[in-house]
Amino acid sequence: MDVNTEKKVEYTFKAPRGTVDILPTKWTLWRNLEEAGRQEFELSGYYEIRTPVFEDTRLFIRSIGEATDIVEKEMYTFSDSEDSSITLRPENTAPVMRAYLEYELYKTKKFQKFYYIGPQFRKERPQAGRLRQFHQMGIEAVGATDPLLDVETISVATRIFDRIGLKGYKIKINSIGCEQCRPVFRTILKEKLCDHKNGLCELCQSRLNRNVFRILDCKNEGCKSISHHMPSINDYLCESCQSHAKAVREALLEIGIPYIADAHLVRGLDYYTKTVYEITHSSLGARDAICAGGRYDNLISDIGGPSIGSVGFAIGMEATILALENVMAKHKTFSQEVCGPSPSIYIISISEETKKHGFCLLNLLRKANLSADFDYEGRSLKAQMRTANKLGVKYVVVVGPDELARGDVKIKVMETGEEVVLKQNEVPRWFLNKDASMKS
Numbered sequence: 001m002d003v004n005t006e007k008k009v010e011y012t013f014k015a016p017r018g019t020v021d022i023l024p025t026k027w028t029l030w031r032n033l034e035e036a037g038r039q040e041f042e043l044s045g046y047y048e049i050r051t052p053v054f055e056d057t058r059l060f061i062r063s064i065g066e067a068t069d070i071v072e073k074e075m076y077t078f079s080d081s082e083d084s085s086i087t088l089r090p091e092n093t094a095p096v097m098r099a100y101l102e103y104e105l106y107k108t109k110k111f112q113k114f115y116y117i118g119p120q121f122r123k124e125r126p127q128a129g130r131l132r133q134f135h136q137m138g139i140e141a142v143g144a145t146d147p148l149l150d151v152e153t154i155s156v157a158t159r160i161f162d163r164i165g166l167k168g169y170k171i172k173i174n175s176i177g178c179e180q181c182r183p184v185f186r187t188i189l190k191e192k193l194c195d196h197k198n199g200l201c202e203l204c205q206s207r208l209n210r211n212v213f214r215i216l217d218c219k220n221e222g223c224k225s226i227s228h229h230m231p232s233i234n235d236y237l238c239e240s241c242q243s244h245a246k247a248v249r250e251a252l253l254e255i256g257i258p259y260i261a262d263a264h265l266v267r268g269l270d271y272y273t274k275t276v277y278e279i280t281h282s283s284l285g286a287r288d289a290i291c292a293g294g295r296y297d298n299l300i301s302d303i304g305g306p307s308i309g310s311v312g313f314a315i316g317m318e319a320t321i322l323a324l325e326n327v328m329a330k331h332k333t334f335s336q337e338v339c340g341p342s343p344s345i346y347i348i349s350i351s352e353e354t355k356k357h358g359f360c361l362l363n364l365l366r367k368a369n370l371s372a373d374f375d376y377e378g379r380s381l382k383a384q385m386r387t388a389n390k391l392g393v394k395y396v397v398v399v400g401p402d403e404l405a406r407g408d409v410k411i412k413v414m415e416t417g418e419e420v421v422l423k424q425n426e427v428p429r430w431f432l433n434k435d436a437s438m439k440s
Helices: 024-043 057-064 069-074 093-102 147-163 182-194 203-208 212-217 221-227 239-254 317-328 352-367 382-393 399-407 422-440
Strands: 054-057 075-078 087-089 112-121 132-143 170-174 273-281 289-295 310-316 345-349 370-375 393-400 407-415 419-424
Touching: 024 112, 024 132, 024 147, 024 317, 054 057, 054 093, 057 069, 057 087, 057 093, 069 212, 087 147, 093 112, 093 132, 093 203, 093 310, 132 147, 147 170, 147 239, 147 289, 147 310, 170 239, 182 203, 182 212, 182 382, 212 221, 221 289, 239 273, 239 422, 273 317, 289 317, 310 317, 352 370, 352 393, 352 399, 352 422, 393 399, 399 407, 407 422
Parallel strands: 345 370, 345 393
Antiparallel strands: 054 087, 075 087, 112 132, 132 310, 170 273, 273 289, 289 310, 393 407, 407 419
16 A cells, blocks of 8 residues: 555535524525615614624523523523523624623613614524524614604514515514503413414413414424414503504505514514514415514613613524525526626736735735735736636736836736736726716
8 A cells, every 4th residue: 555645535514403504595695685784774873783602591581581492492501611501692682782781881871772683593493494593683872762663663674675676575463451451361362372272382371381473483384274363462451552552554555564463473572562564475484584673661670770761673694585586586686606796907917026016916906995805826817817707807917028018017907908018017007097077
């Protein structure tokens, strides 16, 4: 056996179950969504906040609710070196509120608006658009109970979807009452559902004593059939909640946002009060939500702060992009080609002798804030020109032996075929002048 023969190792590593890699073929969609989100958030006066990806486990137990599916089954929880319980954040509202309290932001300015973009973590059953590491962008408007603020958050979400060209989404809204009227409805609903316990799925049977409202949102056909015969919470809302719900719906119509009133819409987190809403897209099947939000007037007080009203939403970025891809595929506008920050200028060096000079020019252009790239593979002139054409650059700069001997370079304008010969130190200014004249 030849001792110099390398042993071939079979590659077996894959991304963990429930996670995906965002490859360059998808990055354009992600970037467009993020930019649309930032633009709309900041147009509406929201400021970015970034919280740690893990928090004290007690924060989520107290805010989300100990009897929720998220806390009972889906959180990634572990002990750190100090023997305290840490959880990867399953959602970002509670961490934002924790930061609001920790830094006593309410003492300097009670009403504040925040937005975030980042990964969340839940041990869910992976499926299309639903992952164990997933990404959300969202907003939190903290310090007011005005129903018009609920409407603002809905309108911000719709403008993001409009900005990225997502057609066919629907808005569903409901009111789930408050601590005054919800307990009455909870008791009545539980009594009615107990009469149909055997017809409920196994999960919903356990929800009877834990989180009965979640039964109304179950996707199981048997549970859906039973739920549709249950009383509506709208019949049990107190006067304050009725007034709030009416104001939200009237304002939505006044600004031209159509909605569907869905009496069975609930949220899986205990902190919601009054307004809840979802934005859905039918191309995603049964789990069709791309955005979910609502009001949570008791959340801050529940985690130890003052009684301050809050409202917000989270957009599921994977689900949104999947819905957008479905729409693009339907209209045959989807491309798997890599799209992204293509350079405006491509530098071609003909030989090893000219390569260093081409590389120096490349860095001069970049220092001048000009987008440029260069061949690092030592390919032929013809191959480099093919790359320039594929990138769709506006200009090609050729550095060959003749140009090197004269101390100049040749610039080719790709659209017209025009050629310009310049001294190397004149090149950045020539491009900057060109750029300025095009903008004027």
